[in-house]
Amino acid sequence: MTGFKTRADAALADPVLKLAVERTAGTAEAKRALAVEAFPDFERARDRAAAIKDHVITHLGHYLERFEANAIAAGAQVHWARTADEACRIVIGICKAAGARTVARSKSMLGEEIGLPHALAEAGIGRIETDLAEHIIQLADERPSHIIWPAMHKTREQVSALFRAKHRAPHEEESIAAMAESARRELRSRMLGADVGISGANFLIADTGAVCTVTNEGNAELSLVPPRVHVVTAGIEKIVPSMGHAIPLLRLLARSATGAALTQYTTFYTGPKRPGDRDGPEEMHIVLVDNGRTAMREEGLAEMLRCIRCGACMNHCVVFRQIGGHAYGGTYPGPMGAVLTPALDGLERSRDLPHACTLNGKCQEVCPVRIPLPTLLRGWRERSWREGLEPVSARWGVGLWASIARRPRLYRVVAALAAGSLRLLGNRGWIARLPLGGGWTRHRDMPRPEGRTFMAQYRKEKRR
Amino acid sequence: MNESTPSRRVALFVTCLVDLMRPRIGFAAIRALEAAGCEVIVPEGQTCCGQPALNSGDRDHAAALARRTIEALEGYDHIVIPSGSCAGTIRCHYPEILADDAHWLPRAQAVAERTWEIMAFLDEVCGWRPEAARCEGHATYHDSCSGLRELGVKAQPRRLLKAVEGLTLTPLAGEETCCGFGGTFCVKYPAISNAIVAEKAAAIEATGAGLLLAGDLGCLMNMAGKLHRDGSKVRAFHAIELIAGMGDGPAIGEDA
Numbered sequence: 001m002t003g004f005k006t007r008a009d010a011a012l013a014d015p016v017l018k019l020a021v022e023r024t025a026g027t028a029e030a031k032r033a034l035a036v037e038a039f040p041d042f043e044r045a046r047d048r049a050a051a052i053k054d055h056v057i058t059h060l061g062h063y064l065e066r067f068e069a070n071a072i073a074a075g076a077q078v079h080w081a082r083t084a085d086e087a088c089r090i091v092i093g094i095c096k097a098a099g100a101r102t103v104a105r106s107k108s109m110l111g112e113e114i115g116l117p118h119a120l121a122e123a124g125i126g127r128i129e130t131d132l133a134e135h136i137i138q139l140a141d142e143r144p145s146h147i148i149w150p151a152m153h154k155t156r157e158q159v160s161a162l163f164r165a166k167h168r169a170p171h172e173e174e175s176i177a178a179m180a181e182s183a184r185r186e187l188r189s190r191m192l193g194a195d196v197g198i199s200g201a202n203f204l205i206a207d208t209g210a211v212c213t214v215t216n217e218g219n220a221e222l223s224l225v226p227p228r229v230h231v232v233t234a235g236i237e238k239i240v241p242s243m244g245h246a247i248p249l250l251r252l253l254a255r256s257a258t259g260a261a262l263t264q265y266t267t268f269y270t271g272p273k274r275p276g277d278r279d280g281p282e283e284m285h286i287v288l289v290d291n292g293r294t295a296m297r298e299e300g301l302a303e304m305l306r307c308i309r310c311g312a313c314m315n316h317c318v319v320f321r322q323i324g325g326h327a328y329g330g331t332y333p334g335p336m337g338a339v340l341t342p343a344l345d346g347l348e349r350s351r352d353l354p355h356a357c358t359l360n361g362k363c364q365e366v367c368p369v370r371i372p373l374p375t376l377l378r379g380w381r382e383r384s385w386r387e388g389l390e391p392v393s394a395r396w397g398v399g400l401w402a403s404i405a406r407r408p409r410l411y412r413v414v415a416a417l418a419a420g421s422l423r424l425l426g427n428r429g430w431i432a433r434l435p436l437g438g439g440w441t442r443h444r445d446m447p448r449p450e451g452r453t454f455m456a457q458y459r460k461e462k463r464r
Numbered sequence: 465m466n467e468s469t470p471s472r473r474v475a476l477f478v479t480c481l482v483d484l485m486r487p488r489i490g491f492a493a494i495r496a497l498e499a500a501g502c503e504v505i506v507p508e509g510q511t512c513c514g515q516p517a518l519n520s521g522d523r524d525h526a527a528a529l530a531r532r533t534i535e536a537l538e539g540y541d542h543i544v545i546p547s548g549s550c551a552g553t554i555r556c557h558y559p560e561i562l563a564d565d566a567h568w569l570p571r572a573q574a575v576a577e578r579t580w581e582i583m584a585f586l587d588e589v590c591g592w593r594p595e596a597a598r599c600e601g602h603a604t605y606h607d608s609c610s611g612l613r614e615l616g617v618k619a620q621p622r623r624l625l626k627a628v629e630g631l632t633l634t635p636l637a638g639e640e641t642c643c644g645f646g647g648t649f650c651v652k653y654p655a656i657s658n659a660i661v662a663e664k665a666a667a668i669e670a671t672g673a674g675l676l677l678a679g680d681l682g683c684l685m686n687m688a689g690k691l692h693r694d695g696s697k698v699r700a701f702h703a704i705e706l707i708a709g710m711g712d713g714p715a716i717g718e719d720a
Contacts, residue, residue, distance in 0.1 A: 012659055322656055355649070359649075360609035360613070361609055361613035385521035390520070398522050402525035404511075408508065408510070429719045437651070439654040440650065442658075443661075444686065450487055451720075454482055
């Protein structure tokens with residue numbers, strides 16, 4: 001796999017990617033701002049949401065056991081998976097037991113995280129992605145680049161061309177409505193013929209055993225209700241004590257993600273079809289996935305488990321807006337991805353991510369559950385430093401500079417020398433090429449130091 | 465100011481960047497603070513607050529520099545800094561860095577509580593407005609991230625700049641969006657940083673202002689350096705220079 005910088009450079013060189021990201025993230029940013037302005041006491045709602053999540057993360061075992069008992073009482077079967085592989089094996093096992101040839105999948109980032117699409121393919125089970133953007137990704141054989149809009153990196157013009165190439169009866173008129181209709185024609189009949197429906201969960205309601213999903217297309221409902229079996233894969237941090245706790249989080253989720261007050265569809269699934277029900281699956285399986293979450297809680301990343309996957313942090317991130325999601329290289333991009341990916345894929349493989357951030361704090365400012373993302377990113381930097389993963393040049397550079405800065409007298413001498421020699425490099429106020437400072441001067445000029453340092457000038461003035 | 469009012473003893477922490485690159489900002493700070501009735505002391509032992517070590521993940525060196533800086537800055541009524549990010553490091557991060565050190569934590573907290581970004585200090589603590597500052601010009605203002613989000617510096621510089629005679633201020637589209645400097649970020653990820661600052665430079669140009677103002681020299685060097693490379697005529701100053709009546713001097717990158 002190529003490194004982060006290579007991927008970022010490729011992204012920066014792609015003007016169509018920039019256009020695609022800007023269209024969606026720019027709109028989301030503007031709409032979120034309006035939604036927040038119209039929300040009575042948004043800051044208190046964020047406090048409450050963070051407190052709800054902190055409470056369940058602290059008492060995770062208690063609420064998971066309650067959820068399990070109530071889900072079983074409602075007729076569902078509950079499975080526990082420690083790792084991604086274990087979760088996939090459980091899902092494949094359920095599909096095989098159901099004799100499934102095809103599954104309809106409703107978009108789930110946890111499914112991506114555990115590699116479920118790949119596992120289904122290996123098991124020879126056909127997969128129909130029912131979310132429009134996931135359908136685009138499946139047609140293009142790509143990976144999601146955003147947690148809310150998996151196909152954010154594609155412009156509508158690119159999607160139109162893709163549909164024309166891949167759909168059986170593609171749109172004739174060049175409009176978004178006609179393209180959506182083309183996707184509907186392509187997907188609807190195949191969706192209804194699926195043997196198993198697989199979804200994630202936005203919330204797990206402990207006191208009822210219900211699973212909540214939110215969508216804007218109604219694809220979850222259409223892919224989960226008709227098949228004989230419904231399988232849910234959910235991260236254990238999705239738990240909330242009751243419906244009364246899910247609602248305040250739901251109110252923040254859609255507003256933070258798209259600026260809408262609520263998603264078009266918010267559905268609570270409580271157990272399979274009961275006697276007398278007109279529809280619903282005969283079996284409902286809920287796979288509760290840890291995949292490193294318990295360890296995150298113990299290793300200083302408990303606050304990250306508050307995340308409700310709204311995507312506001314990446315929509316507002318200056319780095320994400322320039323490079324898009326694929327450059328991050330993990331399941332989750334942007335600031336939340338830069339915190340999660342080292343935990344999921346290992347710090348050694350993702351060392352760049354916590355560093356590729358200006359620590360400007362915007363992500364924390366917009367996070368509906370107040371995750372201190374910059375602090376968590378700094379935490380990864382510290383761990384990377386402790387574990388010796390930082391390049392030797394950085395270690396030497398910071399070490400040398402710090403040992404000078406600890407000695408004020410030496411520091412004065414070095415600063416005076418630096419000011420003098422930097423001045424020699426300049427031409428009429430500006431330095432266009434800086435030895436060892438190419439990172440700066442490749443793209444911008446460096447102002448020449450004024451001359452003597454402040455400390456030298458100040459001392460001289462005081463003596464007068 | 466009433467003569468019987470005891471004057472505030474203020475330690476000026478100049479910052480390593482101002483010391484090295486643009487001492488004028490330090491002298492402007494002294495001038496404004498004295499005009500606001502403060503007694504200004506420049507403690508000898510100061511060097512750098514340690515932010516580069518902190519943000520690189522080098523906690524040991526960050527702690528060592530924090531202790532050294534605390535020693536230099538103890539014993540004053542206030543510590544005032546012409547930089548939101550350095551002030552943020554001392555005010556928000558020193559107590560974190562030294563949280564496990566029973567001896568140093570109280571000292572870190574005492575220094576943190578007294579530490580101010582200069583424009584917030586002049587406005588909130590001194591209630592001061594520039595009286596004799598004049599600068600004919602059309603300016604726009606960029607909110608540097610640490611000052612804005614760690615310290616709440618937003619209205620204070622604008623209130624002070626409003627009192628500068630002859631100056632008009634046009635809002636910058638995306639004024640709260642990071643300029644892409646990010647300390648060592650700009651040299652570790654130069655291509656990403658460049659893409660960010662290129663957008664910032666375009667937004668600055670679009671205001672039609674001839675002057676760019678901000679409260680942090682690092683961000684200013686980044687934006688001014690990009691503007692100059694692109695052939696822009698926009699001139700950049702630290703806002704305190706104008707507030708102190710030193711807006712007639714050379715801009716960043718202009719020889720005196």
